[in-house]
Amino acid sequence: MSEPYERLVQSLKALPGLGYRSAEKIALHLLVEKPERAKELIERISIAKETLGACRICGNLTDQEICEICASEERESERLCVVESVTDLFAMEKAGVFHGKYHILMGKLSPVKGVGPDQLNISNLSERITEGKIEEVILALSNDMEGEATCHYLKNEVFLSENLKVTRIGFGLPSGGGVTYADQNTLENALQSRKILDT
Amino acid sequence: MSEPYERLVQSLKALPGLGYRSAEKIALHLLVEKPERAKELIERISIAKETLGACRICGNLTDQEICEICASEERESERLCVVESVTDLFAMEKAGVFHGKYHILMGKLSPVKGVGPDQLNISNLSERITEGKIEEVILALSNDMEGEATCHYLKNEVFLSENLKVTRIGFGLPSGGGVTYADQNTLENALQSRKILDT
Numbered sequence A, B: 001m002s003e004p005y006e007r008l009v010q011s012l013k014a015l016p017g018l019g020y021r022s023a024e025k026i027a028l029h030l031l032v033e034k035p036e037r038a039k040e041l042i043e044r045i046s047i048a049k050e051t052l053g054a055c056r057i058c059g060n061l062t063d064q065e066i067c068e069i070c071a072s073e074e075r076e077s078e079r080l081c082v083v084e085s086v087t088d089l090f091a092m093e094k095a096g097v098f099h100g101k102y103h104i105l106m107g108k109l110s111p112v113k114g115v116g117p118d119q120l121n122i123s124n125l126s127e128r129i130t131e132g133k134i135e136e137v138i139l140a141l142s143n144d145m146e147g148e149a150t151c152h153y154l155k156n157e158v159f160l161s162e163n164l165k166v167t168r169i170g171f172g173l174p175s176g177g178g179v180t181y182a183d184q185n186t187l188e189n190a191l192q193s194r195k196i197l198d199t
Helices: A003-013 A020-033 A035-051 A086-095 A123-130 A145-158 A184-192 B003-013 B020-033 B035-051 B086-095 B123-130 B145-158 B184-192
Strands: A076-083 A100-104 A136-139 A165-168 B076-083 B100-104 B136-139 B165-168
Touching: A003 A020, A003 B035, A020 A035, A020 B035, A020 B086, A035 B003, A035 B020, A035 B035, A076 A086, A076 A123, A086 A100, A086 B020, A100 A123, A123 A145, A136 A145, A145 A165, B003 B020, B020 B035, B076 B086, B076 B123, B086 B100, B100 B123, B123 B145, B136 B145, B145 B165
Parallel strands: A076 A100, A076 A136, A136 A165, B076 B100, B076 B136, B136 B165
Antiparallel strands: none
């Protein structure tokens, strides 16, 4: 097919979660099947781009320079929860179980996908730590190899202050999950993080 | 979240194959994680929209008024293959097994999803049929309830000429597929379309 078509498909394919097939489907949808939607989509991306962006401090989505959470005086400034993405922050907020502040890495280290420290929102994180108000950093990263590597990197290269407590969220059976349906790694994690029962 | 964000997510969600979660992921990708990609994406949609569109005759993607296949004098004008989408046409062309012309319906009838005949590229199809050059219409629609309903509708409401041969592509085991892994409907279809073996 023609170059403008291929270039559009490549741009769509670069979006998270889209492969070549789904990118092609969307391109044809916008060009042939529902061409009226292309204009609307362009408009909405433009308007959202103009009004919204990343919080200068934590990377959260905001229509201000600094997001509501960072600006809030009611949130605990001593506790910082490091997450991979804004959707992870949304999930934490929806659960309503954390009352400190956040930092969004915008990904995790992945040598395979070519994601190194420079591609992540880390330099900003160092600055926040060295300011000295933060007592505990809670790493709420994925329970996988990349999440593991990212935690190690942050612990050994970024969180150098001796007074800083660095923790990682717990692993084990998810709520409602039974042993029968858990995979080997989950069971291993669950055994390792076992606790003494109160009597 | 703010209105521009929700409106963008809704527009993305309206694209084929995207649910709320994936639309949200893409919106945050464009606004927070890789904001430089939003501009590129807008440009590429705009350029593709300017240079490409649907063929006036069949609905195929083209940078002309009439696509290469419709304009070709080497393709058999007597045989018309009706497909659901441009990607279906691409698949047929890649297989290289059909040498006639195409007509793209841009969907299939689906009362559940609110897709009626008016939402499909059908009026154009009637015109092509009444021009009288076409001897056979091959319905290459999905092997599902909606594909079935669309075939019936076309046969009974659109293809009214008595001289017109209307066929539907065959169903059965896919190439490389074994009986063990085929579902009930596929086996039923395969049995119904059994053929006498030449000796």
